[in-house]
Amino acid sequence: MNVPTELREALLEFTISYLLERPADVLDYAVEFFTKMRDNRDNFPYYFKEKASPDESVASNAEEFALRFNNRRKSVFAEAYNPEEDDDDDIPKQIFPKSDKQRQRLADSVKNILLFRSLDHEQINEVLDAMFEKNVHQDESIIKQGDDGDYFYVIQSGVYEAFIFDGKEEKKIHTYDNVGSFGELALLYNMPRAATITAVTDGSLWAMDRQTFRRIVLKSTFKKRQMYEHLIECVPMLKTLQPYERMNLADALIPRIYPDKSRIIKQGDAADGMFFVEDGLIRITVLGEGGAEVEVKRVEKGDYFGELALVTHKRRAASAYALGTVKVAFLDVEAFERLLGPCMEVMKRNIDDYESQLVKIFGSKYNISDVR
Structure with a gap:
Protein backbone atom coordinates (compact mmCIF):
# COMPACT_ATOMS: atom_id res chain seq x y z
CA MET A 1 0.00 0.00 0.00
CA ASN A 2 1.38 3.42 -0.97
CA VAL A 3 1.15 5.98 1.82
CA PRO A 4 0.06 9.42 0.49
CA THR A 5 2.73 12.09 0.64
CA GLU A 6 0.38 14.44 2.49
CA LEU A 7 -0.07 11.86 5.26
CA ARG A 8 3.65 11.26 5.56
CA GLU A 9 4.34 14.98 5.76
CA ALA A 10 1.71 15.50 8.47
CA LEU A 11 3.02 12.57 10.50
CA LEU A 12 6.60 13.80 10.21
CA GLU A 13 5.54 17.26 11.39
CA PHE A 14 3.85 15.68 14.40
CA THR A 15 6.71 13.26 15.14
CA ILE A 16 9.36 15.97 15.16
CA SER A 17 7.26 18.16 17.44
CA TYR A 18 6.45 15.29 19.80
CA LEU A 19 10.04 14.09 20.11
CA LEU A 20 11.27 17.61 20.81
CA GLU A 21 8.62 18.55 23.36
CA ARG A 22 8.13 15.14 25.04
CA PRO A 23 4.60 15.92 26.33
CA ALA A 24 3.15 13.94 29.21
CA ASP A 25 0.02 12.87 27.29
CA VAL A 26 0.57 11.96 23.64
CA LEU A 27 -3.16 11.77 22.84
CA ASP A 28 -4.03 15.22 24.19
CA TYR A 29 -0.96 16.58 22.43
CA ALA A 30 -1.95 14.95 19.12
CA VAL A 31 -5.52 16.26 19.28
CA GLU A 32 -4.39 19.84 19.81
CA PHE A 33 -1.56 19.54 17.28
CA PHE A 34 -3.70 18.29 14.41
CA THR A 35 -6.59 20.63 15.29
CA LYS A 36 -4.27 23.61 14.97
CA MET A 37 -2.70 22.15 11.84
CA ARG A 38 -6.16 22.01 10.28
CA ASP A 39 -6.97 25.56 11.39
CA ASN A 40 -3.68 26.90 10.01
CA ARG A 41 -3.45 25.23 6.61
CA ASP A 42 -2.14 28.40 4.97
CA ASN A 43 0.79 28.54 7.39
CA PHE A 44 1.70 24.88 7.10
CA PRO A 45 4.08 23.77 8.55
CA TYR A 46 3.86 25.20 12.03
CA TYR A 47 4.26 24.17 15.64
CA PHE A 48 1.89 25.30 18.32
CA LYS A 49 3.10 26.89 21.51
CA GLU A 50 4.27 24.93 24.50
CA LYS A 51 1.67 23.28 26.68
CA ALA A 52 3.00 20.11 28.25
CA SER A 53 6.65 21.15 28.59
CA PRO A 54 7.71 23.72 31.16
CA ASP A 55 10.57 24.88 28.94
CA GLU A 56 9.18 27.85 27.01
CA SER A 57 11.99 27.68 24.46
CA VAL A 58 11.00 24.23 23.18
CA ALA A 59 8.04 25.30 21.05
CA SER A 60 9.84 28.16 19.31
CA ASN A 61 12.85 25.94 18.65
CA ALA A 62 10.58 23.26 17.25
CA GLU A 63 8.96 25.78 14.91
CA GLU A 64 12.33 26.96 13.61
CA PHE A 65 13.43 23.37 13.19
CA ALA A 66 10.29 22.45 11.23
CA LEU A 67 10.77 25.37 8.84
CA ARG A 68 14.37 24.43 8.20
CA PHE A 69 13.45 20.85 7.35
CA ASN A 70 10.37 21.68 5.28
CA ASN A 71 12.24 22.15 2.00
CA ARG A 72 13.99 18.79 2.07
CA ARG A 73 11.19 16.52 3.25
CA LYS A 74 10.24 15.25 -0.19
CA SER A 75 13.68 13.76 -0.83
CA VAL A 76 13.58 12.22 2.64
CA PHE A 77 10.22 10.56 2.00
CA ALA A 78 11.39 9.25 -1.36
CA GLU A 79 13.83 7.08 0.58
CA ALA A 80 11.40 6.01 3.30
CA TYR A 81 11.72 2.45 4.59
CA ASN A 82 9.06 0.03 3.30
CA PRO A 83 8.86 -3.16 5.41
CA GLU A 84 6.89 -4.94 2.66
CA GLU A 85 9.95 -4.72 0.41
CA ASP A 86 12.42 -5.76 3.12
CA ASP A 87 13.73 -9.26 2.37
CA ASP A 88 16.61 -9.31 4.85
CA ASP A 89 15.28 -12.21 6.97
CA ASP A 90 18.28 -14.31 5.94
CA ILE A 91 20.79 -11.74 7.20
CA PRO A 92 22.50 -13.06 10.38
CA LYS A 93 21.21 -11.41 13.53
CA GLN A 94 23.53 -9.15 15.51
CA ILE A 95 24.50 -10.66 18.88
CA PHE A 96 26.78 -8.84 21.30
CA PRO A 97 27.65 -11.00 24.34
CA LYS A 98 26.71 -9.53 27.72
CA SER A 99 26.96 -10.59 31.32
CA ASP A 100 23.73 -11.34 33.17
CA LYS A 101 24.16 -8.06 35.05
CA GLN A 102 24.61 -6.05 31.84
CA ARG A 103 21.61 -7.72 30.23
CA GLN A 104 19.41 -6.96 33.21
CA ARG A 105 20.52 -3.32 33.24
CA LEU A 106 19.71 -3.02 29.55
CA ALA A 107 16.33 -4.73 30.00
CA ASP A 108 15.47 -2.22 32.72
CA SER A 109 16.47 0.65 30.40
CA VAL A 110 14.37 -0.42 27.39
CA LYS A 111 11.21 -1.70 29.09
CA ASN A 112 9.55 1.72 29.21
CA ILE A 113 10.57 2.92 25.74
CA LEU A 114 7.47 3.51 23.60
CA LEU A 115 9.15 2.15 20.45
CA PHE A 116 9.54 -1.29 22.06
CA ARG A 117 6.12 -1.43 23.70
CA SER A 118 4.54 -3.65 21.06
CA LEU A 119 7.42 -6.14 20.81
CA ASP A 120 6.90 -9.65 22.11
CA HIS A 121 9.31 -11.51 24.42
CA GLU A 122 11.34 -12.99 21.57
CA GLN A 123 11.72 -9.62 19.86
CA ILE A 124 12.74 -7.92 23.10
CA ASN A 125 15.46 -10.55 23.49
CA GLU A 126 16.58 -9.75 19.96
CA VAL A 127 16.80 -6.08 20.94
CA LEU A 128 18.91 -6.96 23.98
CA ASP A 129 21.19 -9.15 21.85
CA ALA A 130 21.66 -6.47 19.18
CA MET A 131 22.62 -3.55 21.44
CA PHE A 132 26.21 -2.94 22.50
CA GLU A 133 27.61 -0.76 25.26
CA LYS A 134 29.33 2.51 24.37
CA ASN A 135 31.22 4.49 27.01
CA VAL A 136 31.26 8.24 26.44
CA HIS A 137 33.24 11.10 27.97
CA GLN A 138 32.31 14.60 29.04
CA ASP A 139 31.90 17.04 26.09
CA GLU A 140 31.84 14.18 23.56
CA SER A 141 29.40 14.64 20.64
CA ILE A 142 27.27 11.52 20.30
CA ILE A 143 25.38 12.62 17.17
CA LYS A 144 25.69 15.78 15.07
CA GLN A 145 22.87 17.68 13.42
CA GLY A 146 22.80 17.11 9.66
CA ASP A 147 24.76 13.83 9.73
CA ASP A 148 23.27 10.60 8.40
CA GLY A 149 21.59 8.47 11.04
CA ASP A 150 23.59 5.38 11.90
CA TYR A 151 22.66 4.35 15.46
CA PHE A 152 19.81 4.47 17.95
CA TYR A 153 20.85 5.07 21.57
CA VAL A 154 19.41 4.17 24.96
CA ILE A 155 20.86 5.96 27.96
CA GLN A 156 22.27 3.79 30.71
CA SER A 157 23.97 6.58 32.66
CA GLY A 158 25.10 10.18 32.28
CA VAL A 159 23.65 13.57 31.44
CA TYR A 160 23.21 14.65 27.80
CA GLU A 161 22.02 17.85 26.11
CA ALA A 162 20.30 18.27 22.74
CA PHE A 163 21.06 21.35 20.62
CA ILE A 164 19.66 22.69 17.35
CA PHE A 165 21.58 25.11 15.13
CA ASP A 166 19.16 27.53 13.44
CA GLY A 167 21.67 29.07 11.04
CA LYS A 168 22.74 31.77 13.48
CA GLU A 169 23.27 30.15 16.85
CA GLU A 170 23.04 26.81 18.62
CA LYS A 171 20.15 26.51 21.08
CA LYS A 172 19.62 23.87 23.76
CA ILE A 173 16.20 22.20 23.48
CA HIS A 174 16.35 19.27 25.89
CA THR A 175 18.38 17.65 28.70
CA TYR A 176 18.49 13.88 29.29
CA ASP A 177 19.36 13.07 32.90
CA ASN A 178 20.41 9.40 33.22
CA VAL A 179 17.30 8.17 31.41
CA GLY A 180 15.77 8.23 27.93
CA SER A 181 16.66 7.42 24.34
CA PHE A 182 17.49 9.36 21.18
CA GLY A 183 18.46 8.95 17.53
CA GLU A 184 15.28 7.19 16.36
CA LEU A 185 13.94 10.01 14.18
CA ALA A 186 16.71 9.80 11.56
CA LEU A 187 16.33 6.01 11.39
CA LEU A 188 12.54 6.01 11.22
CA TYR A 189 12.38 8.56 8.40
CA ASN A 190 15.81 8.10 6.79
CA MET A 191 16.46 11.78 7.36
CA PRO A 192 19.54 13.70 8.57
CA ARG A 193 20.08 14.03 12.29
CA ALA A 194 17.63 16.56 13.69
CA ALA A 195 19.86 17.77 16.52
CA THR A 196 23.28 17.50 18.11
CA ILE A 197 23.55 15.44 21.30
CA THR A 198 26.51 16.14 23.58
CA ALA A 199 27.57 14.41 26.80
CA VAL A 200 27.59 16.77 29.79
CA THR A 201 29.19 14.12 32.00
CA ASP A 202 30.95 10.81 31.51
CA GLY A 203 28.37 8.12 30.88
CA SER A 204 27.33 4.95 29.13
CA LEU A 205 24.95 4.28 26.24
CA TRP A 206 23.45 1.23 24.61
CA ALA A 207 23.59 1.45 20.81
CA MET A 208 21.82 -0.34 17.95
CA ASP A 209 22.74 0.05 14.27
CA ARG A 210 20.32 1.34 11.64
CA GLN A 211 19.71 -1.96 9.83
CA THR A 212 18.95 -3.88 13.03
CA PHE A 213 16.74 -1.07 14.37
CA ARG A 214 14.64 -1.06 11.22
CA ARG A 215 14.36 -4.84 11.00
CA ILE A 216 13.33 -5.27 14.63
CA VAL A 217 11.30 -2.15 15.34
CA LEU A 218 9.74 -1.19 12.00
CA LYS A 219 9.36 -4.59 10.37
CA SER A 220 8.12 -6.31 13.52
CA THR A 221 5.58 -3.54 14.04
CA PHE A 222 4.40 -3.97 10.44
CA LYS A 223 4.08 -7.75 10.90
CA LYS A 224 2.30 -7.27 14.24
CA ARG A 225 -0.28 -5.02 12.60
CA GLN A 226 -0.88 -7.56 9.82
CA MET A 227 -1.26 -10.39 12.34
CA TYR A 228 -3.61 -8.47 14.61
CA GLU A 229 -5.72 -7.18 11.73
CA HIS A 230 -6.25 -10.83 10.75
CA LEU A 231 -7.10 -11.69 14.37
CA ILE A 232 -9.57 -8.81 14.55
CA GLU A 233 -11.26 -10.02 11.37
Missing part, protein backbone atom coordinates in the same frame (compact mmCIF):
# COMPACT_ATOMS: atom_id res chain seq x y z
CA CYS A 234 -11.90 -13.35 13.13
CA VAL A 235 -13.71 -11.75 16.09
CA PRO A 236 -17.41 -11.39 15.20
CA MET A 237 -17.95 -8.47 17.60
CA LEU A 238 -15.26 -6.42 15.84
CA LYS A 239 -16.86 -6.70 12.42
CA THR A 240 -18.83 -3.56 13.29
CA LEU A 241 -15.61 -1.53 13.26
CA GLN A 242 -14.59 0.55 10.26
CA PRO A 243 -11.28 -0.36 8.55
CA TYR A 244 -9.40 2.58 10.10
CA GLU A 245 -10.79 1.64 13.53
CA ARG A 246 -9.52 -1.91 13.10
CA MET A 247 -6.10 -0.57 12.14
CA ASN A 248 -5.98 1.64 15.25
CA LEU A 249 -7.05 -1.28 17.39
CA ALA A 250 -4.34 -3.51 15.88
CA ASP A 251 -1.71 -0.90 16.74
CA ALA A 252 -2.95 -0.65 20.33
CA LEU A 253 -2.82 -4.39 21.10
CA ILE A 254 0.08 -5.67 23.20
CA PRO A 255 1.26 -9.32 22.93
CA ARG A 256 1.40 -11.42 26.08
CA ILE A 257 2.25 -15.08 26.69
CA TYR A 258 1.05 -17.12 29.69
CA PRO A 259 2.40 -20.59 30.63
CA ASP A 260 0.19 -23.56 31.44
CA LYS A 261 -2.01 -23.16 34.55
CA SER A 262 -1.03 -19.54 35.12
CA ARG A 263 -3.73 -17.12 36.25
CA ILE A 264 -4.38 -14.32 33.75
CA ILE A 265 -7.00 -12.38 35.71
CA LYS A 266 -8.34 -12.82 39.24
CA GLN A 267 -11.95 -12.43 40.35
CA GLY A 268 -12.37 -9.31 42.48
CA ASP A 269 -9.34 -7.46 41.10
CA ALA A 270 -9.61 -4.06 39.46
CA ALA A 271 -9.77 -4.26 35.66
CA ASP A 272 -6.81 -2.95 33.66
CA GLY A 273 -7.89 -4.15 30.21
CA MET A 274 -9.35 -6.96 28.10
CA PHE A 275 -7.83 -9.84 26.13
CA PHE A 276 -8.13 -11.34 22.64
CA VAL A 277 -6.98 -14.93 22.29
CA GLU A 278 -4.34 -15.46 19.59
CA ASP A 279 -3.59 -19.09 20.39
CA GLY A 280 -4.45 -21.59 23.11
CA LEU A 281 -7.34 -22.30 25.45
CA ILE A 282 -8.44 -20.41 28.58
CA ARG A 283 -10.62 -21.57 31.47
CA ILE A 284 -13.02 -19.04 33.04
CA THR A 285 -14.06 -19.68 36.66
CA VAL A 286 -16.13 -17.97 39.35
CA LEU A 287 -16.23 -18.50 43.10
CA GLY A 288 -19.06 -20.75 44.21
CA GLU A 289 -20.38 -21.66 47.63
CA GLY A 290 -17.64 -22.29 50.15
CA GLY A 291 -15.14 -20.35 48.04
CA ALA A 292 -14.53 -23.18 45.55
CA GLU A 293 -13.85 -22.15 41.96
CA VAL A 294 -16.35 -23.42 39.40
CA GLU A 295 -15.61 -23.43 35.67
CA VAL A 296 -18.29 -21.58 33.70
CA LYS A 297 -16.85 -21.48 30.19
CA ARG A 298 -13.76 -21.90 28.02
CA VAL A 299 -12.34 -19.32 25.63
CA GLU A 300 -10.39 -20.27 22.52
CA LYS A 301 -8.61 -18.61 19.58
CA GLY A 302 -10.66 -15.76 18.11
CA ASP A 303 -12.60 -15.20 21.34
CA TYR A 304 -12.10 -12.48 23.92
CA PHE A 305 -12.53 -12.07 27.68
CA GLY A 306 -12.05 -9.51 30.43
CA GLU A 307 -14.38 -6.95 28.88
CA LEU A 308 -17.09 -7.47 31.51
CA ALA A 309 -15.46 -5.33 34.19
CA LEU A 310 -14.68 -2.60 31.65
CA VAL A 311 -18.27 -2.37 30.43
CA THR A 312 -19.88 -2.51 33.89
CA HIS A 313 -17.13 -0.49 35.64
CA LYS A 314 -17.03 -3.19 38.31
CA ARG A 315 -14.23 -5.39 39.55
CA ARG A 316 -13.38 -8.65 37.80
CA ALA A 317 -16.43 -10.95 37.89
CA ALA A 318 -14.40 -14.09 37.15
CA SER A 319 -10.90 -15.54 37.02
CA ALA A 320 -9.11 -16.79 33.90
CA TYR A 321 -6.47 -19.54 33.71
CA ALA A 322 -4.28 -20.74 30.86
CA LEU A 323 -4.80 -24.33 29.69
CA GLY A 324 -1.44 -24.99 28.09
CA THR A 325 0.68 -22.13 26.77
CA VAL A 326 -1.55 -19.23 25.74
CA LYS A 327 -0.87 -16.21 23.54
CA VAL A 328 -3.17 -13.22 23.91
CA ALA A 329 -3.36 -9.65 22.66
CA PHE A 330 -3.98 -7.24 25.54
CA LEU A 331 -5.92 -3.98 25.18
CA ASP A 332 -5.51 -1.60 28.13
CA VAL A 333 -8.48 0.21 29.63
CA GLU A 334 -7.65 3.62 28.09
CA ALA A 335 -7.42 2.17 24.58
CA PHE A 336 -10.58 0.14 25.22
CA GLU A 337 -12.60 3.25 26.03
CA ARG A 338 -11.15 5.11 23.06
CA LEU A 339 -11.45 2.44 20.37
CA LEU A 340 -14.30 0.06 21.17
CA GLY A 341 -17.22 2.44 21.54
CA PRO A 342 -18.90 1.04 18.39
CA CYS A 343 -18.82 -2.46 19.93
CA MET A 344 -20.33 -1.54 23.28
CA GLU A 345 -23.89 -2.67 22.49
CA VAL A 346 -22.62 -6.09 21.36
CA MET A 347 -20.65 -6.43 24.58
CA LYS A 348 -23.65 -5.54 26.69
CA ARG A 349 -25.73 -8.22 24.95
CA ASN A 350 -22.96 -10.74 25.61
CA ILE A 351 -22.97 -9.77 29.30
CA ASP A 352 -26.68 -10.63 29.48
CA ASP A 353 -25.93 -14.03 27.94
CA TYR A 354 -23.07 -14.56 30.39
CA GLU A 355 -25.25 -13.70 33.37
CA SER A 356 -27.88 -16.18 32.14
CA GLN A 357 -25.26 -18.93 32.15
CA LEU A 358 -24.26 -18.08 35.72
CA VAL A 359 -27.88 -18.15 36.88
CA LYS A 360 -28.23 -21.65 35.42
CA ILE A 361 -25.18 -22.78 37.40
CA PHE A 362 -25.69 -20.94 40.71
CA GLY A 363 -29.41 -20.22 40.73
CA SER A 364 -31.44 -17.02 40.52
CA LYS A 365 -29.61 -15.38 43.44
CA TYR A 366 -26.44 -14.90 41.40
CA ASN A 367 -25.91 -11.39 40.03
CA ILE A 368 -22.85 -10.03 38.26
CA SER A 369 -23.29 -6.67 39.98
CA ASP A 370 -22.73 -8.38 43.34
CA VAL A 371 -19.13 -9.26 42.45
CA ARG A 372 -16.66 -6.94 44.22
